[in-house]
Amino acid sequence: MKTKPVLPTFAEIMSHDQSRVNSLQKRLRVNSDGNGLQGSNATHPANSGDSIGSPSYVVTLGFGTPKNDLTLVFDTGSDITLIHCYPQQDPIFNPSTSQTYKNLTCTSPQCSQLRRRGCATDTNICIYGVGYGDKSYTRGFFATETLTLIPSDVFPNFAFGCGLENVGLFRGAAGLLGLGCNALSLVGQTASKYGNYFSYCLPTFSSSSGTLAFGKEGGPKNSSSLKYTTLSTEPNRPSFYFIDVVAIKVAEQTLSISPSVFSSSGTIIDSGTTFTRLQPEAYAALRTSFQQHMTNYTMTQGAGPFDTCYDFSGHDTVVVPTITFVFAGYVEVPLDFFGILVTTSQTQGCLAFIGNMDASEDGIFGNLQQQTLDVVYDVAGGKLGFGARGCS
Template structure:
């Protein structure tokens, strides 16, 4: 199977969820449009960024994500300020006040900057003032949510529950844990009351100025999905920035059909973790040197590239070198590790790499495994790491479904541009 630099998705993958809802009936299904962050349609589009800049940014964000999971046993929270690759517009308070949050599948807490600011990072949109909302209520210290089971570093001040999150890049957010009315959607909006969120009065670090905070879309009790009672979601990520991607929420978001592969979610993790047993290049099966750990791969929309255990990565590139008969070269951008100089890109035939997950095999096409960094240089879009991630390049042109009731992740090949 062949791909070319012009036909492949050539910009680093980072989507923006604009919150375009036709209707929100979670007992059925709701389809949302996803717009690529580097698309001219994106409100944060920066035409001055080069391909090399976007590639380096994607790697830095991915490595931050990997490091956050690698050190999750420390006292700092395993979140990253740029971990989520979607951003979402919604309204908070009564009357509704529009805010923009970075949606993060790797975390749970919803938080937004609030007035008065003891210390706030520079935020372009107006900052939410809870004193002007009729529906804002702080949570007391005795609340069941004021617990380390739900938030990092809970505290108490004058009877009000407080939270503090410290990030690995030395960013932080702190404030009051509260409840508020949240309104989602522009047309036929849905309003939910008494939604628990963090009202941040002290936030600093590398948070982007276009965002008011984060929206947790993880598996925990305080995530937006859990609080809205959403148990199923699926998305189809397009390889082209000229087309919008789709995400579906609700009971009809099940991925089904003859080509569906289902793999169980790890039972002992609050993250979306699945088990990769091995890989194949063509018919060459690569075996792990040691026993496979359950939940060794995180399916995380915040990570661009796929990260593999070093032994498996080394076996993969060795098998590729036996199949791809082109000179090895260094990535001119210094990002990816295993690259080839393709003299005639239109003639290259890439091997199929199969991911053997617990419960089924997912055949990855070249668009999922190789990344053109120049017109003639193509690199494997996978990197070695002690912490495994199934990145979003690997998820392009698949319907990926999360069923939290059945505790499974599903993959189905698709043309996400149609």
């Protein structure tokens, strides 16, 4: 009998999100040396993880021979794809039942590309390990398997982490689909087919009409409405996609924030972080302006990391000022209502942004602010496209 998934609480979502941000900030600061163990298209439905009790976005793909359909969290901030393998609890992938599973050796080219790796010297099997800021981790064999995106697009010898020890990870999902810019990510391993090009539209939590697509042909239908900004990567901080924020507007008015506030630390776009993190000075300016436009509502005590919250009791409708991010090339991206105000209780809502603790920490453009937008990653072309109302 299938049990109904237990939805994460607001506190659990915040704890998960903050732990992820702590891990990202640490990885962004560290210059890894790569040692030590510590024309085609394929389109898939991309849904909120609510159905499996996950606070992230998920997609279902085929894995192994015969094919198993696995639901994975997709993550633009991760290098490699990680699958819960036997003998873990459900949901799992059992490599012993697949005809095409193969462990990689310690001297294989794929193993040498891992940023954190080890070797089982008695068997010469490559070992991967990934740790996260909340002390959760995954460890296991680095292997290859057949990946099926759609029936016509099958990738043999796809390198992935077969997790034998997974602690505190990927609630409700069978693993994680790595979409970072690293050569071992799905984007890197399918580059010859899709040309380092993918896109998605993240639905709101009340909708299930999102998409994740690979290749230009599977991209947004209304491509003429896309506006492109610069997308960059950094060799010393692999996997992350960097974008240049130049301004923020509230109610069509540009906030008084020096461009150096954004450029001195940098900003990444991330599908796995829920709430956008801003440099302290940028967040202070946003908060002040937002409060000035919300005087018709009663401010109340903050909730968790949110310090700008309102009691909406007695209000049938709530009107908030527009918030627009301006990226390099003066690409303006207006945010959806649900990317501006987060509901923390039946009567309370808060400004859905969090200020970083230190000006040196990178900004993160999170998935809540990306909801309903077509987001196109033309990695080879060095540009990121935004389109309004992609899956609203």
